[in-house]
Amino acid sequence: MNWLVLAIALCFVPVFGYMIQSGMSWDEIHPALNAMINASCFVFLIAGRRSIARGREMLHKQCMMAALATSGIFLVSYVTRYMLSGTHRYAGEGWDRTLYLVILFSHMLLAMALVPQVLRSVYLGIKGQREKHRRLVKWAWPIWAYVSATGVVVYIMLYRL
Numbered sequence: 001m002n003w004l005v006l007a008i009a010l011c012f013v014p015v016f017g018y019m020i021q022s023g024m025s026w027d028e029i030h031p032a033l034n035a036m037i038n039a040s041c042f043v044f045l046i047a048g049r050r051s052i053a054r055g056r057e058m059l060h061k062q063c064m065m066a067a068l069a070t071s072g073i074f075l076v077s078y079v080t081r082y083m084l085s086g087t088h089r090y091a092g093e094g095w096d097r098t099l100y101l102v103i104l105f106s107h108m109l110l111a112m113a114l115v116p117q118v119l120r121s122v123y124l125g126i127k128g129q130r131e132k133h134r135r136l137v138k139w140a141w142p143i144w145a146y147v148s149a150t151g152v153v154v155y156i157m158l159y160r161l
Contacts, residue, residue, distance in 0.1 A: 008040050030081045031088075031159055034074060038151035041070040045145050061125070067144070068122060074151070088158055100157045107150040110143050118144060 019029045048063030090100045117140035124133035 008043065027085055028159070030077070030084075031155055034077050034081065035152050035155035037070050037074040037077065038148050038155075041067050041074065042145060042148040042152070044070060045141065045148060049141065064122070064125070067148075068118065071118070071144075071148075090158055092157075092161065096157075096161075100154070103150050103157070104154055107147055107154055111147045114140065114143050114147055 019032060024032075044063045044067035048060050048067060051057075051063055052060035090097055090104075092100065117136060121133060121136050121140050124130075124136060
């Protein structure tokens with residue numbers, strides 16, 4: 001688990017340093033950080049899924065708790081960014097705008113529905129109620145992975161395209 005955290009940090013630090021040195025404003029850096037947090041969550045989710053498939057229960061637990069922590073950090077950071085700068089409009093028009101809105105709305109709706117599923121999944125996992133945990137994460141894990149990945153896609157489409 002430590003290697004994964006280190007790898008993510010080794011990616012974050014130079015990118016963050018580049019953003020500061022390039023003269024980006026906080027209004028540009030903050031959304032990029034949120035995207036990196038979402039990407040980190042996705043990495044932890046993949047690592048957690050792979051570790052449980054290989055029978056490495058402790059590593060699975062650590063990765064999933066790291067995914068939960070990064071999701072929580074993202075949520076606080078996103079709400080802070082929203083409070084500071086409000087909503088941002090997609091500049092494109094045509095089919096790409098439609099695609100953006102489909103991705104954005106599916107991301108938002110699934111993110112809202114996901115919160116109680118994730119909290120319940122964590123609770124069941126901690127309490128050792130494995131069968132109930134497995135039944136719930138059969139649905140919750142793919143949704144969580146989708147929400148994390150589409151968070152990065154939304155950032156790219158909104159701020160980089």
